[in-house]
Amino acid sequence: MKRVFIFLAEGFEEIEAITPIDVLRRAQIDVTTVSISDKREVHGAHKIPIVADVVFADADFSGADLLVLPGGLPGSTNLNEHIALKELLVDFSNKGKLIGAICAAPLVLGGLGLLKDKTATCYPGVEGKLTGAKHTGAPLEVDGNIVTAKGIGAAMKFALQLVSMLKSKEEANRLAKEMVVE
Template identity: 55%
Template sequence: MKKIAVHLAEGFEEIEAISIIDVLRRANFDVEVISITKSIEVKGAHNIIVKADLLFEEANYQSIDIIVLPGGMPGSENLKAHSGLREQILNFNDSKKPLAAICAAPMVFGGLGLLQNKNATCYPGFEEELHGAIITGNNVEQADNIITGKGAGVAIEFALKIVEFLTNKETANELAQKMIVDVQ
């Protein structure tokens, strides 16, 4: 079973985090919600507190198959500032392991130089943070091992792209159909 690490930072976008976690668990993935703060309880951008499964220091990145970053502000800035997370992202990219970020969070990948000459998307206004990327403006983009999404309104579509990437299009479409989601 694939293990997915969804990372929460103070100020994360709640719709994105919860939608992604929910869809990936419906797809029967082992989803670990990881707090990059000093607390297991993390406050989102709209003051909703979500309880993570474990702290960053407790995570075993050797057993994780994909790193996922919900967006939101200042959550995305907090993700970008976490040196341990940046190190893990670089390790994953070097190994061509999948990475996914939505909304403002693709700025983390952009700041690390991972989007150079790759199609990517983000929340409008954060394009300059995706250094070297080919900004498409599409809801969701996949370029090699990196998936990016535009924002809260496409969080389910973004999560389904992760499902497709880790399994296949048929599995993602079946899940979308069960959830009454119309995704092309």
């Protein structure tokens, strides 16, 4: 079974976290939510509390197939300040494993140089932090092992793309039909 870790930082964008969690789990993919703080309860940008499955310090990332960074502010800034997460992302990228980031969260990848010469997208106004990327402004971009999405409006497309890459396009289409995605 494929394993996914979705990172939650104080101020994350709720829709950009919950949509991939829900859709990936519907696809029978093992999803673990990870608080980057020392508390499992994390508050989103709109003050919705979410209880993560585990805190970063207690997580075992071995066998992971995908790391996902939801956006939001100050969530993306908080992700970007977490040194161990950034080390994990670099290691993942060096191994060619999948990384997904949506909204402002691609700024973390840009700051690490992981978007150099890659096509990417992000929330308007964050483009300058995608160091070395070819920014398109499209709702969704896939370049090699990196998937980026523009924001809340692209959350479902982002989640279905991740399903497509981890399982199959057919599974993503089945889910889209079942969830009446139009």
